[in-house]
Amino acid sequence: xxxxxxxxxxxxxxxxxxxxxxxxxxxxxxxxxxxxxxxxxxxxxxxxxxxxxxxxxxxxxxxxxxxxxxxxxxxxxxxxxxxxxxxxxxxxxxxxxxxxxxxxxxxxxxxxxxxxxxxxxxxxxxxxxxxxxxxxxxxxxxxxxxxxxxxxxxxxxxxxxxxxxxxxxxxxxxxxxxxxxxxxxxxxxxxxxxxxxxxxxxxxxxxxxxxxxxxxxxxxxxxxxxxxxxxxxxxxxxxxxxxxxxxxxxxxxxxxxxxxxxxxxxxxxxxxxxxxxxxxxxxxxxxxxxxxxxxxxxxxxxxxxxxxxxxxxxxxxxxxxxxxxxxxxxxxxxxxxxxxxxxxxxxxxxxxxxxxxxxxxxxxxxxxxxxxxxxxxxxxxxxxxxxxxxxxxxxxxxxxxxxxxxxxxxxxxxxxxxxxxxxxxxxxxxxxxxxxxxxxxxxxxxxxxxxxxxxxxxxxxxxx
Amino acid sequence: xxxxxxxxxxxxxxxxxxxxxxxxxxxxxxxxxxxxxxxxxxxxxxxxxxxxxxxxxxxxxxxxxxxxxxxxxxxxxxxxxxxxxxxxxxxxxxxxxxxxxxxxxxxxxxxxxxxxxxxxx
Amino acid sequence: xxxxxxxxxxxxxxxxxxxxxxxxxxxxxxxxxxxxxxxxxxxxxxxxxxxxxxxxxxxxxxxxxxxxxxxxxxxxxxxxxxxxxxxxxxxxxxxxxxxxxxxxxxxxxxxxxxxxxxxxxxxxxxxxxxxxxxxxxxxxxxx
Numbered sequence: 208x209x210x211x212x213x214x215x216x217x218x219x220x221x222x223x224x225x226x227x228x229x230x231x232x233x234x235x236x237x238x239x240x241x242x243x244x245x246x247x248x249x250x251x252x253x254x255x256x257x258x259x260x261x262x263x264x265x266x267x268x269x270x271x272x273x274x275x276x277x278x279x280x281x282x283x284x285x286x287x288x289x290x291x292x293x294x295x296x297x298x299x300x301x302x303x304x305x306x307x308x309x310x311x312x313x314x315x316x317x318x319x320x321x322x323x324x325x326x327x328x329x330x331x332x333x334x335x336x337x338x339x340x341x342x343x344x345x346x347x348x349x350x351x352x353x354x355x356x357x358x359x360x361x362x363x364x365x366x367x368x369x370x371x372x373x374x375x376x377x378x379x380x381x382x383x384x385x386x387x388x389x390x391x392x393x394x395x396x397x398x399x400x401x402x403x404x405x406x407x408x409x410x411x412x413x414x415x416x417x418x419x420x421x422x423x424x425x426x427x428x429x430x431x432x433x434x435x436x437x438x439x440x441x442x443x444x445x446x447x448x449x450x451x452x453x454x455x456x457x458x459x460x461x462x463x464x465x466x467x468x469x470x471x472x473x474x475x476x477x478x479x480x481x482x483x484x485x486x487x488x489x490x491x492x493x494x495x496x497x498x499x500x501x502x503x504x505x506x507x508x509x510x511x512x513x514x515x516x517x518x519x520x521x522x523x524x525x526x527x528x529x530x531x532x533x534x535x536x537x538x539x540x541x542x543x544x545x546x547x548x549x550x551x552x553x554x555x556x557x558x559x560x561x562x563x564x565x566x567x568x569x570x571x572x573x574x575x576x577x578x579x580x581x582x583x584x585x586x587x588x589x590x591x592x593x594x595x596x597x598x599x600x601x602x603x604x605x606x607x608x609x610x611x612x613x614x615x616x617x618x619x620x621x622x623x624x625x626x627x628x629x630x631x632x633x634x635x636x637x638x639x640x641x642x643x644x645x646x647x648x649x650x651x652x653x654x655x656x657x658x659x660x661x662x663x664x665x666x667x668x669x670x671x
Numbered sequence: 672x673x674x675x676x677x678x679x680x681x682x683x684x685x686x687x688x689x690x691x692x693x694x695x696x697x698x699x700x701x702x703x704x705x706x707x708x709x710x711x712x713x714x715x716x717x718x719x720x721x722x723x724x725x726x727x728x729x730x731x732x733x734x735x736x737x738x739x740x741x742x743x744x745x746x747x748x749x750x751x752x753x754x755x756x757x758x759x760x761x762x763x764x765x766x767x768x769x770x771x772x773x774x775x776x777x778x779x780x781x782x783x784x785x786x787x788x789x790x791x792x
Numbered sequence: 793x794x795x796x797x798x799x800x801x802x803x804x805x806x807x808x809x810x811x812x813x814x815x816x817x818x819x820x821x822x823x824x825x826x827x828x829x830x831x832x833x834x835x836x837x838x839x840x841x842x843x844x845x846x847x848x849x850x851x852x853x854x855x856x857x858x859x860x861x862x863x864x865x866x867x868x869x870x871x872x873x874x875x876x877x878x879x880x881x882x883x884x885x886x887x888x889x890x891x892x893x894x895x896x897x898x899x900x901x902x903x904x905x906x907x908x909x910x911x912x913x914x915x916x917x918x919x920x921x922x923x924x925x926x927x928x929x930x931x932x933x934x935x
Contacts (some may be wrong), residue, residue: 262732292675308784313753313756317756317760319762320764324760324763324764324767327764327767328767329772331774334774335778336778336779336789337789337790339771339774339775339778340775340779340787340788340789340790341790342771343768343771343784343787344698346767346771347703347768347784350768351687351690351763354703354706354707354710357707357714357757358710358713359711361710361713361717361750364714364717364750364753365750370749391677395779418790421790422790426782566716602699643784667692671775727826755830759830766923769927770923770926770927773927
């Protein structure tokens with residue numbers, strides 16, 4: 208009797224978990240940094256470790272996962288093989304939550320692989336020529352990345368003899384205190400940053416991202432942009448801070464962040480396809496987060512993590528709007544669209560809210576987090592931070608430029624004849640987008656809420 | 672310098688060479704497998720102890736030597752568990768990669784990755 | 793697929809039950825000797841795939857057809873996760889032992905392990921079969 212309605216459980220249960228996370232966070236705050244045991248105490252056993260940073264990332268994953276699941280009920284209704292789609296979607300969410308909450312480095316690798324493999328399969332879901340090509344590129348580059356991560360874990364185990372992250376941190380700090388660091392530790396750092404950098408599409412390793420985001424179904428592009436990028440960044444931050452500590456690697460993050468930001472923004476200026484433009488602007492926003500974290504002051508890390516939270520919100524909103532346009536019109540090539548503002552007013556408003564938020568215009572959340580990063584850059588006081596703040600402001604103006612171009616091409620202007628009958632997106636598709644837009648506005652007017660969320664995360668990373 | 676580590680890194684390098692320079696998708700996937708085999712050899716050799724015994728605890732072992740002695744003699748079982756998990760993960764990746772290669776052949780008619788490049792920009 | 797020569801067909805038809813039995817032996821003795829769920833599952837899958845290579849698709853489908861493979865795959869996964877959740881319900885932690893521990897060296901001992909091995913082996917064997925059938929363009933449900 209429940210069988211005809213059983214598939215809805217696949218959406219309801221992660222939704223339930225998403226609303227359970229704030230309760231868990233309240234309980235965890237009562238008990239400080241809490242570790243759930245598996246019957247064996249650490250460091251021999253695998254345990255989950257919950258601190259401020261984990262909770263922030265788990266909150267992002269759970270909310271975005273449930274919103275994308277609601278969105279894909281409508282946007283995937285014309286595809287077949289949907290049972291496998293939902294299995295893979297849930298496996299991506301499981302993998303992300305596993306990476307976010309674990310305290311053991313090999314467990315992190317296993318969940319990271321679960322998430323990656325399900326993501327490769329989801330990018331190639333529609334099985335037309337573009338999806339297969341994008342899937343192959345993503346798979347080959349991603350597998351190379353995870354092989355590097357496994358080599359780093361093998362070297363870490365050989366050096367220290369333990370796999371628990373807290374234990375590794377303690378023992379490597381001991382080694383670093385008594386003697387100069389062995390040569391193997393910079394090698395491990397390089398391997399980890401290369402491996403996780405492939406996942407978050409830092410610039411030398413971003414080649415898979417525009418094709419993957421263009422060819423994947425829109426709900427999956429949203430999920431990849433919001434969830435897996437955040438997970439890659441979280442893993443990279445956690446492992447780098449484990450090995451080296453904040454101040455020594457800050458300059459490297461600043462340079463990587465600058466290159467990513469500039470390259471992503473410049474490539475986005477020349478795109479004609481809406482989803483490729485959004486993909487390149489996503490690369491650019493990740494550069495901002497790396498920049499903020501690289502400043503290595505408390506304000507800088509808070510700004511970077513707050514920008515990560517905001518990026519998840521407005522990137523997912525923008526990809527969902529793009530998905531709504533594709534669902535109704537059938538193409539995402541901006542040269543063929545135009546004047547849709549009259550047909551799809553709600554989608555147009557939400558896209559404009561997302562576009563203004565990502566460019567850093569005042570009443571929205573992007574302005575709050577970018578302002579924090581600029582202030583942190585100026586307060587840090589060195590020549591490289593002044594220069595990077597200036598470049599960041601210029602890139603922000605460029606972001607506004609290409610988003611205004613996109614809004615103009617799609618929603619304003621002349622409407623071609625064959626687009627006269629285009630209707631508004633269905634309400635079930637609009638519902639997650641409305642929630643995200645409301646969050647954009649709320650976090651912009653009251654940034655204190657966001658900073659309250661980010662403050663325990665920043666202190667968990669162990670900087671002043 | 673133990674022979675195991677040299678061969679493991681040699682396999683890793685050969686695998687990366689194959690992945691980067693061969694012009695056939697199936698050969699690239701084989702290169703990926705050779706690379707991960709080198710990594711697994713590296714991991715298992717990390718746990719090796721000279722003249723060690725297999726880490727299987729049986730009742731004769733407990734009665735004869737005692738648990739602490741067994742722990743001092745046995746080879747480290749943790750890297751072996753890590754490698755088992757990693758082998759399973761690699762099977763999933765390779766199955767997905769081969770299926771995608773089959774689809775690519777159906778759509779493009781070739782397995783040369785330099786010609787499967789219609790998405791540009 | 794046409795199949796292969798008479799020698800290959802005869803030997804694989806004769807060997808199939810022995811390889812299947814050997815796989816089951818490795819699974820059931822997983823807590824006593826080297827082996828266990830994954831290794832035994834691979835052997836089970838290899839035996840059916842040997843039939844598929846020697847005889848063609850129809851004979852392999854007569855043994856284990858596509859629908860059975862897909863169903864057993866989900867069942868195996870559910871056994872594994874269900875037993876772990878049973879650990880949460882009855883005890884404190886995921887995958888804690890809920891079945892009686894016996895003496896060292898007997899088959900009916902070691903708590904959860906034999907049931908977990910069986911669950912894993914069903915999932916692995918069915919998973920491999922589904923992959924091979926899918927590569928040969930057979931689909932269980934809709935296309």
